Amino acid sequence: MVKKPTPDRAGPDRVTSDRATPDATRRSDRSRRAIRDAALALVAEVGYPKTTVEGIAARAGVGKQTIYRWWPSKADVLLEAFLALGEQAARDAGQEPYRIPDTGDLAADLKAVLRATVDELLDPRFEAPARALAAEGLVNEPLGREFVAKLLEPQLQLYVDRLRAAQDAGGVRPDVDPRIALELFVSPLAQRWLQHTGPISHAYTDTLVDYALNGLAPR
Amino acid sequence: MVKKPTPDRAGPDRVTSDRATPDATRRSDRSRRAIRDAALALVAEVGYPKTTVEGIAARAGVGKQTIYRWWPSKADVLLEAFLALGEQAARDAGQEPYRIPDTGDLAADLKAVLRATVDELLDPRFEAPARALAAEGLVNEPLGREFVAKLLEPQLQLYVDRLRAAQDAGGVRPDVDPRIALELFVSPLAQRWLQHTGPISHAYTDTLVDYALNGLAPR
Incomplete structure (x- = not known):
C-alpha cells in the first residue's frame, strides 16, 4: 500500500473535527474507524449489492446521518475503508513508506x-x-x-x-x-x-x- | 467471434419449438431475436442496472413470461444477445469460422x-x-x-x-x-x-x- 489516509474525503467536517477538543477528535476518529470496519465486514458477509448505509450505521452503532456527514455514498465509505485496511497492513509489515x-x-x-x-x-x-x-x-x-x-x-x-x-x-x-x-x-x-x-x-x-x-x- | 449460437440455453422449450411447425419455429426465432435486440438496446441506453426483464419484454413487444420461458434472468438474455451480436459481426466480416x-x-x-x-x-x-x-x-x-x-x-x-x-x-x-x-x-x-x-x-x-x-x- 502506498497512499496516506485521505482526510480530504471528509471535507469541511474533518477540518472542524481537527479544531475540536482532543476528546471530540478521538470520538470522531473512533466513529470513523467503526464505520469503516462495519463496511468491510458487511461487504465480506453479504456482498456489495446488499450492503447499505443503514446496515453499516446499525453495525457501527452510529446514526445514518453520521455516515452521510462524512461520505456521500456506501461506495465512498468502502473505498476509504479499503485504503485504510491496506495502510494498516503495510504498517504491520513495516513497509511504510512502501x-x-x-x-x-x-x-x-x-x-x-x-x-x-x-x-x-x-x-x-x-x-x-x-x-x-x-x-x-x-x-x-x-x-x-x-x-x-x-x-x-x-x-x-x-x-x-x-x-x-x-x-x-x-x-x-x-x-x-x-x-x-x-x-x-x-x-x-x-x-x-x-x-x-x-x-x-x-x-x-x-x-x-x-x-x-x-x-x-x-x- | 468464435462460438456457434447456443440453443442449449433454451432447454426443453427449444426442443419443442424445433418440433413445431415451420411457421411456429419462424415466429419463435423472430421473438427471440426481438428480445435479444431489445436487451442490447436497453443496456446501451439506460445501463445494466436499470435494464429489467419487464423493460425488455415491453420493448420487444412480448410478454414477460415469454422471456422467462427461454431465459432464467436478464443476465442470461444479455449474454446470449451479445454472443449473437458477435456472431453476426463475424459473418458480416466473412470471418466465420474465425x-x-x-x-x-x-x-x-x-x-x-x-x-x-x-x-x-x-x-x-x-x-x-x-x-x-x-x-x-x-x-x-x-x-x-x-x-x-x-x-x-x-x-x-x-x-x-x-x-x-x-x-x-x-x-x-x-x-x-x-x-x-x-x-x-x-x-x-x-x-x-x-x-x-x-x-x-x-x-x-x-x-x-x-x-x-x-x-x-x-x-
Missing part, C-alpha cells in the same frame, strides 16, 4: 512483490472489498476513476520507479516505456483474479516476470 | 487482430453490453464463469493456436506456455478497457506485441 525493493536483481524483486500481491489477492479480508470496489467501478465511472487514481495507479507507479532504476542500471532497454511494460506482468494477474480466467499462484507470476523480461521469441 | 491469420509473421498477425479488437472495444454497440456483462460477472459468479467459458476463453484459445503454430515455426521458444504467453498482450488491453487505467489505441497494442515477443531486457 516501495519495491531494489536488490539489483530486477527479476527477483518483481517476483517477490508479485508473490506478495498473490497472497493479498487470495486473502478474504482484501478479496471481498477489492472485488466489490472493482466491480462497482466498472459501472460507476466516478467511483471507478477514484479507485484507479487513489488505489491502483499509485501502486503501478511503484513498478514504474523500479523499472526506471533498472533502465539506469542497464537491465531494461532504454527505449521501453515503463508504464506500459509493467502491464505485461501486472495486468495478467489482475485479469485472472478479477474475471476468474485462470488460477493465480507464485509459479504463475514468476512465469509472467520471466516471459516479460526475456520475451517469447528465441534469443 | 481464426487468427497465419501469414508467417507472428508480430504482424497479432498486431492486426489486436487492432481489430481495439476497434471493437471502442464501438459503442459492443462496449455497453460487454462492459455490463463483465461487471455483472465480477459479482455474479455463475454468470461470470459462463461469460468466460462461452465468450472469453474461446477467443483466447485462438491465440493459443497461433502461438503454437509460431512455436512449430521457431518464432516462439518451445518452453513457453502459450496460454500464459497470450496474456502478456491480451490482459493489458483488457484491463485498460475495463478499468479505465489508460487509453487504448493501435499504437498501444502494437507496443504490447513488440514488448511481449522481444522482452524488456536488452538482447
Whole structure:
C-alpha cells in the first residue's frame, strides 16, 4: 500500500473535527474507524449489492446521518475503508513508506512483490472489498476513476520507479516505456483474479516476470 | 467471434419449438431475436442496472413470461444477445469460422487482430453490453464463469493456436506456455478497457506485441 489516509474525503467536517477538543477528535476518529470496519465486514458477509448505509450505521452503532456527514455514498465509505485496511497492513509489515525493493536483481524483486500481491489477492479480508470496489467501478465511472487514481495507479507507479532504476542500471532497454511494460506482468494477474480466467499462484507470476523480461521469441 | 449460437440455453422449450411447425419455429426465432435486440438496446441506453426483464419484454413487444420461458434472468438474455451480436459481426466480416491469420509473421498477425479488437472495444454497440456483462460477472459468479467459458476463453484459445503454430515455426521458444504467453498482450488491453487505467489505441497494442515477443531486457 502506498497512499496516506485521505482526510480530504471528509471535507469541511474533518477540518472542524481537527479544531475540536482532543476528546471530540478521538470520538470522531473512533466513529470513523467503526464505520469503516462495519463496511468491510458487511461487504465480506453479504456482498456489495446488499450492503447499505443503514446496515453499516446499525453495525457501527452510529446514526445514518453520521455516515452521510462524512461520505456521500456506501461506495465512498468502502473505498476509504479499503485504503485504510491496506495502510494498516503495510504498517504491520513495516513497509511504510512502501516501495519495491531494489536488490539489483530486477527479476527477483518483481517476483517477490508479485508473490506478495498473490497472497493479498487470495486473502478474504482484501478479496471481498477489492472485488466489490472493482466491480462497482466498472459501472460507476466516478467511483471507478477514484479507485484507479487513489488505489491502483499509485501502486503501478511503484513498478514504474523500479523499472526506471533498472533502465539506469542497464537491465531494461532504454527505449521501453515503463508504464506500459509493467502491464505485461501486472495486468495478467489482475485479469485472472478479477474475471476468474485462470488460477493465480507464485509459479504463475514468476512465469509472467520471466516471459516479460526475456520475451517469447528465441534469443 | 468464435462460438456457434447456443440453443442449449433454451432447454426443453427449444426442443419443442424445433418440433413445431415451420411457421411456429419462424415466429419463435423472430421473438427471440426481438428480445435479444431489445436487451442490447436497453443496456446501451439506460445501463445494466436499470435494464429489467419487464423493460425488455415491453420493448420487444412480448410478454414477460415469454422471456422467462427461454431465459432464467436478464443476465442470461444479455449474454446470449451479445454472443449473437458477435456472431453476426463475424459473418458480416466473412470471418466465420474465425481464426487468427497465419501469414508467417507472428508480430504482424497479432498486431492486426489486436487492432481489430481495439476497434471493437471502442464501438459503442459492443462496449455497453460487454462492459455490463463483465461487471455483472465480477459479482455474479455463475454468470461470470459462463461469460468466460462461452465468450472469453474461446477467443483466447485462438491465440493459443497461433502461438503454437509460431512455436512449430521457431518464432516462439518451445518452453513457453502459450496460454500464459497470450496474456502478456491480451490482459493489458483488457484491463485498460475495463478499468479505465489508460487509453487504448493501435499504437498501444502494437507496443504490447513488440514488448511481449522481444522482452524488456536488452538482447
